[in-house]
Amino acid sequence: MLLRYFYDENLAHASYVVGCQATGEAVVVDPMRDIVVYEELAAKENLNIVGALETHIHADFVSGSRELANRFGATLYVSDEGDADWKYQNIDHLNHQLLKDGDQFKIGNLIFDVMHTPGHTPESISFLLTDRGGSADKAMGIFTGDFVFVGDVGRPDLLEKAAGMKGTSEAGAKEMFKSLERFKKLPDYLQVWPAHGAGSACGKALGAIPSTTVGYEKLFNWALQYDDAMAFQKELLDGQPEPPSYFAVMKSVNKTGVELLKNLPKPKVLGSAGELEKLIADGHQVLDLRPSSSFGNGYIPGTINIPFNKSFANWAGWIVDYKEPLYLLLEPESIDLVFEALHSIGIDGVAGYADVSNIIQEVNQLDSYTSVSPDQAKKMIEDGEGNILDVRSQSEYDEGHIEQADHIMVGTLKNRLEEVNANKTVIVQCQSGARSAIATSILKANGIDNLVNLTGGYLKWKEELSV
Structure with a gap:
């Protein structure tokens, strides 16, 4: 046997x-x-x-x-x-x-x-x-x-x-x-x-x-x-x-049942930044698969960041609208693995993709977001300038959270944007910083710009501030 x-x-x-x-x-x-x-x-x-x-x-x-x-x-x-x-x-x-x-x-x-x-x-x-x-x-x-x-x-x-x-x-x-x-x-x-x-x-x-x-x-x-x-x-x-x-x-x-993989249409290769920016302006969903540190330093406005790592398929399943075409910004050498991951959870509607390094260089004006340390975040809260948005799971939040933190799990965020309190600077926080980076990109793509990402998340907050 x-x-x-x-x-x-x-x-x-x-x-x-x-x-x-x-x-x-x-x-x-x-x-x-x-x-x-x-x-x-x-x-x-x-x-x-x-x-x-x-x-x-x-x-x-x-x-x-x-x-x-x-x-x-x-x-x-x-x-x-x-x-x-x-x-x-x-x-x-x-x-x-x-x-x-x-x-x-x-x-x-x-x-x-x-x-x-x-x-x-x-x-x-x-x-x-x-x-x-x-x-x-x-x-x-x-x-x-x-x-x-x-x-x-x-x-x-x-x-x-x-x-x-x-x-x-x-x-x-x-x-x-x-x-x-x-x-x-x-x-x-x-x-x-x-x-x-x-x-x-x-x-x-x-x-x-x-x-x-x-x-x-x-x-x-x-x-x-x-x-x-x-x-x-x-x-x-x-x-x-x-x-x-x-x-x-x-x-x-x-x-x-689903379509056999061999019968799926081949995605289009996007030729220019202008073509991509028009897709975003028309309301299409575009994922940038770079690490969050690279994305945060400069990205095309309107794109959502889901880094291509072991958690990619899970978060793509949460965030991608299966009924709409999907466009990707990725490194060419990862194409096969990316498509394998998406197909494994039934995301077959990839309409196009582009080499993220080349496209980024063509864009005239990139956006970015700021990350803050626990000390900086605490001062913002004490000064009345910011409030915490905890995007972890319910069980993690229940086990311990920063006092007065709002809670919206990152996977549900795109459908609960009206609950985000943007009257002050939104300090986006998860356990270690990975999920809050995804959440930050979702908020930015939906017009919520008054925000920062908490470096190191709740673990770093507890470590440095003994909460």
Whole structure:
């Protein structure tokens, strides 16, 4: 048997290739949209990818199952659990097998048993894997998707918070408790292969270790320590981070399907600063992907800064309007990686891009913003010249914040501009300075110029001012 682990650090997403070397067949569990890595492995190991297994309708990335179906003719193995709202659509033209609790299917000498594990979502399933290529007659591991993570479990509130499905949080928490009771009965030696690691918004305390065992999670996973259903449900729902707004889009996309990557139109290369400035004047969204320090020192007015780093896809999902064309200012050598990140969360509407270094040099008048130290910010507040805008998450704000700070999480800022108190200088603050730089660019792009960015954020404030 062959088992390979793939990890997208931008989305904290794990996928797996499982192959039977005796028959040359393989499947991919919870595949990412860009399937190149699977193609390369299949060619290297002389395998044919015959299946794509999905543990549920994902909310945080675009599944690559349909890409695999198109490239390899792979069969989609997907859940048939849950009610009508959680059934896969537009798959009748594809080879597929609908799965329910207790179903079993074979790939070569590999046996997959289906276990319905609702809670994160109603249709969630897990796959128990048995390798019958040798003498084993019991499962060696379980692909849990967003059911059980290392040190955590899947959150049940996404349907309500991201998709607007009222009342589903408590219902999901009840289902999660029941699913975990079943999980506790599995053998301790069973390996656990989840779909996410630390940094994912699909839970609140995910570990960074790639895999675990049932026995280890029984001992140390907080969610498996509860015998009282009500106490568990309260703890599960408490303190969950804000789900990115794009999660609702992903649910729809993965339910109904998206355009194949090979069919997407090629973006236009912007030829001049004048062309870009006209796009901005016409109201188009333009992202500048430079580091915040470079952006703050000089940028084209009207552009929004989301630095291209590990957090890029997450913040792009929060901030980009999926329904409108998108234009990018970037370094040419990063083009492929940028497009891969955007496509992974379904942002396919990139209409054009330009070399940011060349464009910046052509612009007659750049804008900039000022950053201030905690001491300077404190003096502005004491003198009545400024007020703090905290753009961190709700849980971070609740754990501690600067006195009298206003709070608007950066991902929601573009839709809450009327709440920004700009009667005084707005001192934009996050935890360390990265998110406040993004927030500052959003405010500036929307005409709020009376602002400064707090260098080092709340951590620096506490360190220097002992708050």
